[in-house]
Amino acid sequence: MVNAIPASFAPAVSESPLVKRLLIGVSVLFLGVFLLVPLGCVFAIAFGHGIAAYLASFHDPDTLSSIRLTLLAAGIAVPCNLVFGVAAAWAIGKFEFFGKSLLISLVDLPFSISPVVAGLTYVLLFGSHGWFGGWLSAHNVQIIFAVPGIVLATTFVTFPFVARELLPMMSAQGNDEEEAALTLGAGGWQTFLKVTLPNVKWALLYGVILCNARAMGEFGAVSVVSGHIRGLTNTMPLQIEVLYNDYQFVPAFAVASLLALLALATLVVKSAVEWRSAVLERGTK
Amino acid sequence: MRKSIIPGFGLTLGFTLCYLSLIVLLPLAATFVETSKIGWPAFWHIVTAPRALAAYGLSFGASLVGAAINFVLGTLVAWVLVRYHFPFKRLLDSLVDLPFALPTAVAGIALTTIYAPNGLFGRPLAELGIHVAFTRLGIVVALTFIGLPFVVRTVQPVLEDLDRELEEAAASLGAGRWQTFARVVYPAIAPAAITGFALAFARGVGEYGSVIFIAGNMPMRTEIAPLLIVTKLEEYDYSGATAIATVMLLISFALLVGINGLQRWGGGRAESDAKEEPAMRPAFGLGG
Numbered sequence: 001m002v003n004a005i006p007a008s009f010a011p012a013v014s015e016s017p018l019v020k021r022l023l024i025g026v027s028v029l030f031l032g033v034f035l036l037v038p039l040g041c042v043f044a045i046a047f048g049h050g051i052a053a054y055l056a057s058f059h060d061p062d063t064l065s066s067i068r069l070t071l072l073a074a075g076i077a078v079p080c081n082l083v084f085g086v087a088a089a090w091a092i093g094k095f096e097f098f099g100k101s102l103l104i105s106l107v108d109l110p111f112s113i114s115p116v117v118a119g120l121t122y123v124l125l126f127g128s129h130g131w132f133g134g135w136l137s138a139h140n141v142q143i144i145f146a147v148p149g150i151v152l153a154t155t156f157v158t159f160p161f162v163a164r165e166l167l168p169m170m171s172a173q174g175n176d177e178e179e180a181a182l183t184l185g186a187g188g189w190q191t192f193l194k195v196t197l198p199n200v201k202w203a204l205l206y207g208v209i210l211c212n213a214r215a216m217g218e219f220g221a222v223s224v225v226s227g228h229i230r231g232l233t234n235t236m237p238l239q240i241e242v243l244y245n246d247y248q249f250v251p252a253f254a255v256a257s258l259l260a261l262l263a264l265a266t267l268v269v270k271s272a273v274e275w276r277s278a279v280l281e282r283g284t285k
Numbered sequence: 286m287r288k289s290i291i292p293g294f295g296l297t298l299g300f301t302l303c304y305l306s307l308i309v310l311l312p313l314a315a316t317f318v319e320t321s322k323i324g325w326p327a328f329w330h331i332v333t334a335p336r337a338l339a340a341y342g343l344s345f346g347a348s349l350v351g352a353a354i355n356f357v358l359g360t361l362v363a364w365v366l367v368r369y370h371f372p373f374k375r376l377l378d379s380l381v382d383l384p385f386a387l388p389t390a391v392a393g394i395a396l397t398t399i400y401a402p403n404g405l406f407g408r409p410l411a412e413l414g415i416h417v418a419f420t421r422l423g424i425v426v427a428l429t430f431i432g433l434p435f436v437v438r439t440v441q442p443v444l445e446d447l448d449r450e451l452e453e454a455a456a457s458l459g460a461g462r463w464q465t466f467a468r469v470v471y472p473a474i475a476p477a478a479i480t481g482f483a484l485a486f487a488r489g490v491g492e493y494g495s496v497i498f499i500a501g502n503m504p505m506r507t508e509i510a511p512l513l514i515v516t517k518l519e520e521y522d523y524s525g526a527t528a529i530a531t532v533m534l535l536i537s538f539a540l541l542v543g544i545n546g547l548q549r550w551g552g553g554r555a556e557s558d559a560k561e562e563p564a565m566r567p568a569f570g571l572g573g
Contacts, residue, residue: 030361035384039380080304083300084301091298092301125315182291217391220389220494241390259390
């Protein structure tokens with residue numbers, strides 16, 4: 001310890017400035033090398049040949065159709081999981097019943113499954129050799145190597161996000177306010193909209209944002225069910241792979257830069273929600 | 286227990302169970318049923334083939350190394366973010382979650398470009414004789430990136446709640462700073478750090494998107510287990526893919542049970558001032 005006062009008089013409850021600077025230095029270096037450099041790399045290569053080349057990347061019809069498909073898949077998967085998340089959080093958060101903790105584990109299950117395995121499970125159900133494959137082809141319905149499979153795979157991997165954010169909030173709020181509203185004559189739906197929803201709206205927003213970021217960025221599960229048909233079943237992450245493997249680096253990183261911006265926007269919203277809940281917590285104390 | 290006057294239990298629970306069964310349980314059941322059709326000898330033959338064993342070994346080994354790097358440096362980052370003040374601290378704190386939010390394919394091509402032999406870090410490292418991209422080292426780099434937020438985000442809230450008086454007491458009893466850390470601080474944050482380690486490890490084992498670009502994907506050498514499933518599927522070897530997937534699923538379930546146990550252990554220790562902080566949990570899931 002490099003203290004002016006002998007250690008016996010001044011208990012060492014903080015590190016010497018030298019150690020402090022060293023620890024900060026190592027941390028910043030680690031975060032810089034692993035986070036800032038890859039992030040910077042995406043934009044540096046996307047704009048490496050000028051803004052005109054960057055914008056030209058988005059004239060490719062296959063790229064445009066991949067953007068449309070990603071928006072479509074997220075546009076279906078996120079609302080479905082939002083409705084599920086609210087229903088699951090209401091059932092689990094507001095009531096006591098047998099098997100509750102098992103149900104919570106099952107809701108979390110898709111988080112711990114490799115996305116490739118998730119994609120495979122749908123191939124086994126709906127693929128041409130799968131359980132429903134015969135019936136589906138007899139009725140001319142294609143799910144695997146088509147848009148419905150991509151939507152299903154996206155729904156699977158983003159399944160728990162909204163429920164997981166809402167559940168702790170709903171159970172922490174308790175039932176008192178809802179019971180008061182119901183006693184005063186409010187209907188169930190009215191109680192949910194006017195009492196429950198305002199209490200959990202930030203957690204809900206946060207869950208939806210996370211769900212959306214993952215839905216638009218999912219790679220492994222979608223890759224297995226997509227079949228990689230250019231212009232038809234490639235989402236943005238799959239289009240990045242196609243372009244990158246074709247050595248079209250500027251277009252690949254241009255598409256990647258859109259997803260990186262989405263990631264940054266997600267982090268901004270996350271910080272804002274956390275800051276807000278910290279302010280609210282301080283306010284109630 | 287008195288009957289709750291809150292409505293909607295039947296409706297919401299019914300919908301939850303239906304949706305859960307359709308989206309998650311039915312596909313998983315299909316996997317196990319298809320596996321059982323393969324028969325035990327054929328199953329054992331597939332899952333213990335040298336190429337499959339090499340793939341599990343690589344997925345496990347690289348995830349273990351990546352999680353270990355994050356265990357040490359993630360704890361350090363959490364410490365620095367909680368205890369010290371320095372410029373751009375808030376910004377770096379927010380950026381820690383980047384690997385959760387950034388699509389894995391984007392991370393994959395960015396890391397590959399940086400560590401390729403003509404890349405920003407790849408070139409100087411190649412001159413030193415260290416090759417990262419298209420080797421096992423590259424897989425470790427990708428899995429370190431993917432697992433980075435877990436340890437930081439599990440240790441951070443525990444450090445914030447840690448009573449500084451304990452450290453003062455240790456110091457006034459004559460402990461040095463390092464001794465105080467090792468004997469007082471570390472035991473308090475260890476359950477959280479180990480949970481973060483396990484989460485990063487579990488995520489790494491199933492990871493696909495960020496790894497396949499940087500890995501080189503050579504069978505027996507740089508082929509991870511999820512890639513082996515994809516390769517078998519592309520060869521229309523459905524039973525091979527299903528068998529390997531079942532092994533991965535069983536590993537995932539075992540890790541899930543282990544992590545739940547760890548969290549209960551950590552939660553039990555921090556019972557005294559247990560407050561639920563949902564926003565601080567790593568909530569972006571495992572996999573990618």
